[in-house]
Amino acid sequence: MKMLATTAALILIGMGVFEVTMRPSGEERTGAFLLFGMMAAGIATAAVVLPRLARRLPSLKATVIILGATSLLILVAALAIAGRQMFISEHDLSFLWVLMGFGVVASLAFGLTVSGPLTEDLGRISNTSSAIAHGDLAARTGVHRLDEAGRLALDVDAMAGTLEEAERRREAEELARRALFAAVGHDLRTPLASIRAAIEALQDGLVDHPERYLKSMEADVGALSRLVDDIFLMARLESGDIVLRPEPIDLTEIADEAIEVFTPLANMGAVHVRLEAEARVMAFAAPEAVARVVRNLVDNAIRHSPVGGTVVIEVSNGRRAACSVRDEGPGFAAGFVDEAFDRFTRDDDSRFRGGGGAGLGLSIARSYVEALGGDIWADQGPGGRVSFWLPTLDRARPAPARAR
Numbered sequence: 001m002k003m004l005a006t007t008a009a010l011i012l013i014g015m016g017v018f019e020v021t022m023r024p025s026g027e028e029r030t031g032a033f034l035l036f037g038m039m040a041a042g043i044a045t046a047a048v049v050l051p052r053l054a055r056r057l058p059s060l061k062a063t064v065i066i067l068g069a070t071s072l073l074i075l076v077a078a079l080a081i082a083g084r085q086m087f088i089s090e091h092d093l094s095f096l097w098v099l100m101g102f103g104v105v106a107s108l109a110f111g112l113t114v115s116g117p118l119t120e121d122l123g124r125i126s127n128t129s130s131a132i133a134h135g136d137l138a139a140r141t142g143v144h145r146l147d148e149a150g151r152l153a154l155d156v157d158a159m160a161g162t163l164e165e166a167e168r169r170r171e172a173e174e175l176a177r178r179a180l181f182a183a184v185g186h187d188l189r190t191p192l193a194s195i196r197a198a199i200e201a202l203q204d205g206l207v208d209h210p211e212r213y214l215k216s217m218e219a220d221v222g223a224l225s226r227l228v229d230d231i232f233l234m235a236r237l238e239s240g241d242i243v244l245r246p247e248p249i250d251l252t253e254i255a256d257e258a259i260e261v262f263t264p265l266a267n268m269g270a271v272h273v274r275l276e277a278e279a280r281v282m283a284f285a286a287p288e289a290v291a292r293v294v295r296n297l298v299d300n301a302i303r304h305s306p307v308g309g310t311v312v313i314e315v316s317n318g319r320r321a322a323c324s325v326r327d328e329g330p331g332f333a334a335g336f337v338d339e340a341f342d343r344f345t346r347d348d349d350s351r352f353r354g355g356g357g358a359g360l361g362l363s364i365a366r367s368y369v370e371a372l373g374g375d376i377w378a379d380q381g382p383g384g385r386v387s388f389w390l391p392t393l394d395r396a397r398p399a400p401a402r403a404r
Contacts, residue, residue, distance in 0.1 A: 118149060125153050128160070137164040184227070191220035230360040237367040244286035244371055248393055251321050252277040254287065255313045258294045266302050266311070273302065273311045283321035283390040289368040290390065293376075296361040297325040297386050304329035304384060317392075320374070324387035331381015340378045341366040362386070 121143045131139035137160055143153035198213040207213055236242050252275075259273050266273050283290070294313070301311045309328040316322045332340055341362045362378075369376040369388045376388035 251281040277315035281317040301327035320389040322389040326385040
């Protein structure tokens with residue numbers, strides 16, 4: 001049905017143009033109708049057959065040549081019939097055939113020349129796709145065109161880039177997973193071995209003061225509990241399971257409370273903790289999350305301060321509410337500053353590994369601060385310094401933040 005409608009439309013268009021331009025007689029009108037009918041039927045037939053044939057051809061170049069040759073043959077047939085009807089002499093008709101033959105050959109040569117770069121670029125796209133399928137994610141097409149083939153090449157290159165980035169993330173996650181197992185295994189091994197030794201000593205009756213062993217076991221159990229709590233909290237943060245509800249808070253008061261909490265730990269190492277702050281520094285954040293951030297930073301600073309050192313908590317107010325915790329320890333290594341907040345990163349000079357735990361303190365702090373719309377960073381040593389800022393009251397968030 002579609003072919004018949006196409007044929008009829010072509011005939012009507014041809015006859016309409018012929019009537020307007022030629023003003024034909026009845027005999028001429030009949031001849032033109034037959035000529036247009038044969039041409040339209042040929043075109044419609046080619047339009048149906050050639051697409052099906054093109055799908056079976058192994059080369060796009062062959063498809064282009066066949067399409068071009070078919071179009072020329074239809075034109076040649078039309079000219080031949082028209083020449084007969086116009087009573088062109090045999091000499092002139094022969095010359096017309098020679099010209100048409102030359103046109104066919106030239107058209108084929110032109111098709112071969114034009115289709116060559118296209119098929120070559122499509123071959124590059126195909127080879128790149130095959131290379132990507134076999135694992136070579138660095139492969140690229142190198143094709144630069146403005147047509148559909150060019151857009152296809154861009155899509156293939158973009159797909160390869162996305163897969164390559166996904167593979168890098170997967171490898172990074174795999175390294176992080178291994179680092180997690182290594183860190184957790186290391187941090188579990190020491191307290192468990194200590195608890196086991198204490199239990200065996202108590203069972204064998206080899207101790208004179210059991211309460212000292214029980215106190216040591218209590219400390220080891222506390223370390224294990226903190227490790228498990230950190231891992232569980234990090235999992236909740238990554239899954240977005242924790243909803244933070246920002247409200248006006250006094251950052252100075254939270255810093256002062258952190259000093260009170262860690263004063264016993266600081267006294268054990270003869271570390272002095274000092275607060276430098278304005279009277280009040282107001283921020284818009286979730287108080288429990290900010291308290292955890294400040295305590296993590298203060299805990300790290302105290303544990304990595306030298307005996308007799310000083311830990312300073314600076315709280316300032318400006319366009320943003322800012323807090324900085326600095327100590328007199330060795331600080332972050334130059335190559336580790338950018339990785340300090342990554343999950344389960346391990347560095348021999350890392351500040352948070354030596355103090356126990358799985359190295360999640362800074363990662364947890366970053367998750368909280370970023371969820372509240374702030375930013376956190378570390379400075380290169382010597383001397384440890386970690387700073388963060390939070391939105392102030394005039395930049396309040398209307399909706400609860402979800403930690404991730």
